[in-house]
Amino acid sequence: MKHARIRFEDQTHVVQVEADNAVRLSDGRLLAEDQVEWLPPAIGTMFALGLNYADHAAELAFTPPTEPLAFIKSVGTYTGHRQVTWRPDNVAYMHYECELVAVIGKAARNVKRADALDYLAGYTVCNDYAIRDYLENYYRPNLRVKNRDATTPVGPWIVDVADVPDPSNLKLRTWINGELRQEGSTRDMIFDIPYLIEYLSSFMTLQPGDMIATGTPEGLADVVPGDEVVVEVEGVGRLVNRIVSETEFFSVRKEA
Template sequence: MKRARILFNGQVTAVTVNNNNDALLADGTIIAEADANWLPPCDGKMFVLGLNYADHAAELAFKAPEEPLVFLKGPNTLLGHRKNTYRPDNIDYMHYECELVAVIGKTAKNVSRADAMDYIGGYTVGNDYAIRDYLENYYRPNLRVKSRDTCTPLGPYIIDAAEVADPHNLALRTYINGELKQEGSTKDMVFNIPFLVEYLSTIMTLEPGDMIFTGTPEGLADVQPGDEIVTEVEGVGRLVNYIINESQYLQSL
């Protein structure tokens, strides 16, 4: 099953999603994908992995970490499918990061690696934009790099974990205006999902709806206002996002 949230008649509404990616209301009403007002499909804590693909670490002239490099992001960064992300003025390089996002399905504390996958409720697609200008060192200071409003598109939906046979063997792809720019595979993660659930659940309690952004492979490119960015994870979903300039964003507030 694919589960999502939309804004419908001014209310946050839970929906299911059909094979055409249309939203289905509880009363049977169908809202076409292009017409739905998509919200992020969940809103828990966001754990974000830095440098969790060795090729991406090399792309940034870093070595892959010896233990997970994790930071938290605030809810101000989240937005849904087919929404606008703004590029700040006076920067040189802003790039997408296509990521498989594992969504926690039940409360987890001190979970063993052997049992970790039992705590995954589903998966979705994340796009963790970064402002490369402020990427200063190994620890990726994320306030300016990763924590801007609108910089984390998520969705369109959560697909149940049982419907993804092997989350560690999925293709990830990113397109700018229809041109393939990034391609990799989740098999190349440095730290896989069971490792991350065990690691994180020893530090704090994980709750349903919490998200683990598992990192991105190499293949980054700058994005500009007017661009359409599509990030997709094989068997999970296709997330569409548009880049606007800072003035357009401020006018929309």
């Protein structure tokens, strides 16, 4: 089963997603995918992983980490399916990152690996865009790289845990303007989801709605205004996003 957050007629709704990505409101109305505004399906803190795929670490000429390289993304960075992300003016390189995201369903503290998946609400997808110009250290990305307003598409929905029987063997793909540019598998993660839940909950309490973005495989490329970027995690979802310029993005926001 898939659950989403949408906005329709100036109201926010939590809905079930049906065939062809249609959603049904509580009053029974069935709306097509393009009739609603898709919101991030969860709005807790996101714990993101750097260099969590060995092939991606090799792509960047780094030794794979021996401990999770986790950093935090704030709620203000999130945007939804079919929304836009802005590329700062006058930067040289901005790339996508297709990632499987685990969504916490209940408070988790000192969770053992064997029990970790019992604490999940389900899975979603994110595109963790990064700007190489701002990057000072791949091991600890600074705030400008990963915490800019409305630059992390998340969604479109949350898929129940039971509907993803093996999260450690899912294909990840990214397309730019219809051209396949990235392809990998979650089996190549260095630290899998049960390990990450055990690790994070060993020193802090994870709350319902928190998310763990598990990293991206190799195959990154620059994106520019006008590009449509689609990231997909097998069995979870396909997340569509369009790149606009900084000038365009903030001009529209100011008018709104």
